[in-house]
Amino acid sequence: MACHLKDYLCQSFKNIYGKIALVTGLAGKVALVTGSTSGIGLSIVNHLADLRCNVILNGFGETKHIEDVQTKLKRQNIKVNFFEDDLSTVQGNLTLCDNIYRIYPTGVDILVNNAGNVPYLSDRDRHSSQQLR
Structure with a gap:
């Protein structure tokens, strides 16, 4: 499966996950990756799938894109x-x-807790140090 990260990051993930897989035998393990419908989360899912993990996707996005991701993984x-x-x-x-x-x-x-969650700040309060604490 294609990596969605820059080449050097993708290779780092492969090195790290490859070593983990050799040590722990991740095949068949169940992995929940939050924020996994795009970006880094999706790349982590793809690498875990390469290691034969079953995956749970969580996040938001276009239905067609998410269905395509699921179809690709199921083909594997x-x-x-x-x-x-x-x-x-x-x-x-x-x-x-x-x-x-x-x-x-x-x-x-x-x-893998990858989901981003930032509290809403109005434009007026955007720089309020009190609200950022």
Whole structure:
């Protein structure tokens, strides 16, 4: 699967994950990668899939793009699930956990917290040091 990062970063990921795979045998492990529908999160998913991990995608994006990602992974005989639960809310976290538990009752082996969550700041308060603390 193609890497979505710069060449040098992609090679670093391959070196790191390759060494981890040799030591731990990640094949068949279940990996949840938050914020995994694009960017670094998607690259991590692709590398974990190369190591034969089953993956759980989480994030937001265009339906067609996410379906294409799932199709590519399934062609590699990777079990893949996608949940669009909003991890910036308590309810979104609870729903994601419930959804995962229904499919993987023994839990997740690997968790990559990649989702970005920044509190909203209005333009007027953008530089307020009080709000940034």
